[in-house]
Amino acid sequence: MAIKKTDAGWLVDSQPGGRGAKRFRKTFKTQAEAKAYEAWLHTQVTVAPDWQPAKRDTRKLSELIGLWFTHHGSGLRSGDDTHRRLLAIVDALGNPFADKFTVDMFAQYRTRRLAEGVSANNLNREHSYMRAAFNELARLGYWSKDNPLGKLRQFKIQENELSFLTREQIVALLIALQEARNPHVLLITKVCLATGARWSEVEQLRITQVREGMIQFARTKSGKTRAVPVDEDISAEILGHYKREGQGQSVFGYAWSAFREGIERAGITLPDGQMTHALRHTFASHFMMSGGNILTLQRILGHQSLTMTMRYAHLAPEHLMEARRLNPLTAIKEFHA
Structure with a gap:
C-alpha cells in the first residue's frame, strides 16, 4: 500500500519508477498532503526518466567482445590473437550477462588463476586486454556504463635485473654460433647487437628495409x-x-633454437625470459657505458616512453663516476686528508 495511516501521520511509501527503482518514504499530517505528494512522485517518472530503473543489458559478454573485434580489433596487427585471448577469459568467467560482469567477478577469476600457477605478468596483460576492450566499446557507443575494470589495480611486478653480455661473452657467443648448422643465426645475432632490434624484427627482415x-x-x-x-x-x-x-623478400629464416644452442655452447647463463632479448639489453647497456645519449637510445630502441629507456641510465659513465665521487666514504676520506 502506497499510503497508510501511522501513529506519526500519513506515510507515503512509494517506488514511482517501479520495482528496482528508488524508493521514497515520507510522513505527512494529512491524507490530502500524502496523496498530493504521491501524485507528484509519479509525474516525475515521466518528466525525469533517470528516476526509472535501469534497463537490463541482456547481451552476453562474448557478444560485446564480438562487437569489439568487428569494429576495432579486426584492424589491429595482433587483433586475432587478442580476440582469442579475450574469448578465453570470457569462457573462464562463465560468459555472464554484460550487466552482471563486475570488478569482483574478475578479481575472483584473477585470484583463482594466480593460485593455478599463472604468472602475475600474464594476468596483468589479461586485465589490460579486457579493460581496453571496454574503453573502445564505450568510444564506439556500444557501452554506456563505467568500465567495470577501470579502477582495478594491476599486480605490482618486481622487475628482473636486465642481463647483458660482457665483451668476452659476446666474442664467445659469436665463435659458438660460427659452428651452428643454421645459416641465419650468426648474422641475425650480429644485426641485433649492432642495432638493438628485437630478435623477431631482425628474423622477419625484408631486403627492401636495408x-x-x-x-x-x-x-x-x-x-x-x-x-x-x-x-x-x-x-x-x-x-x-x-x-x-x-x-622472396625475406633475408633470414627461423633461427631461435640455433641461438639457444649457441648460448649453451658458449657457457652463458641467462635469466628466464631473456634469451634473445639479452641481445637488445646488451646493445643498450654498452651504448650507455660508452657515453651514449639517453634520448638517442630511446629513438634507436623505439621506446614510446622514456621511462623504459631510463632503466639503462645508471650505466652511463658520468653516473658511475658520481657514485664513486659523491658517496659518504669518499667525503670522509677527503675530510681527514
Missing part, C-alpha cells in the same frame, strides 16, 4: 617505423646473405 646504410624496422612492437644506421660491413653481410640464403 638501404643507404640504414635498416628500417617496420614490423615493430609499437607499430611505428624506426631507422637505425649500420656500418658498411653489416650492410654488405646482409646483402651477401640475401643473395645466398634469401627467399
Whole structure:
C-alpha cells in the first residue's frame, strides 16, 4: 500500500519508477498532503526518466567482445590473437550477462588463476586486454556504463635485473654460433647487437628495409617505423646473405633454437625470459657505458616512453663516476686528508 495511516501521520511509501527503482518514504499530517505528494512522485517518472530503473543489458559478454573485434580489433596487427585471448577469459568467467560482469567477478577469476600457477605478468596483460576492450566499446557507443575494470589495480611486478653480455661473452657467443648448422643465426645475432632490434624484427627482415646504410624496422612492437644506421660491413653481410640464403623478400629464416644452442655452447647463463632479448639489453647497456645519449637510445630502441629507456641510465659513465665521487666514504676520506 502506497499510503497508510501511522501513529506519526500519513506515510507515503512509494517506488514511482517501479520495482528496482528508488524508493521514497515520507510522513505527512494529512491524507490530502500524502496523496498530493504521491501524485507528484509519479509525474516525475515521466518528466525525469533517470528516476526509472535501469534497463537490463541482456547481451552476453562474448557478444560485446564480438562487437569489439568487428569494429576495432579486426584492424589491429595482433587483433586475432587478442580476440582469442579475450574469448578465453570470457569462457573462464562463465560468459555472464554484460550487466552482471563486475570488478569482483574478475578479481575472483584473477585470484583463482594466480593460485593455478599463472604468472602475475600474464594476468596483468589479461586485465589490460579486457579493460581496453571496454574503453573502445564505450568510444564506439556500444557501452554506456563505467568500465567495470577501470579502477582495478594491476599486480605490482618486481622487475628482473636486465642481463647483458660482457665483451668476452659476446666474442664467445659469436665463435659458438660460427659452428651452428643454421645459416641465419650468426648474422641475425650480429644485426641485433649492432642495432638493438628485437630478435623477431631482425628474423622477419625484408631486403627492401636495408638501404643507404640504414635498416628500417617496420614490423615493430609499437607499430611505428624506426631507422637505425649500420656500418658498411653489416650492410654488405646482409646483402651477401640475401643473395645466398634469401627467399622472396625475406633475408633470414627461423633461427631461435640455433641461438639457444649457441648460448649453451658458449657457457652463458641467462635469466628466464631473456634469451634473445639479452641481445637488445646488451646493445643498450654498452651504448650507455660508452657515453651514449639517453634520448638517442630511446629513438634507436623505439621506446614510446622514456621511462623504459631510463632503466639503462645508471650505466652511463658520468653516473658511475658520481657514485664513486659523491658517496659518504669518499667525503670522509677527503675530510681527514
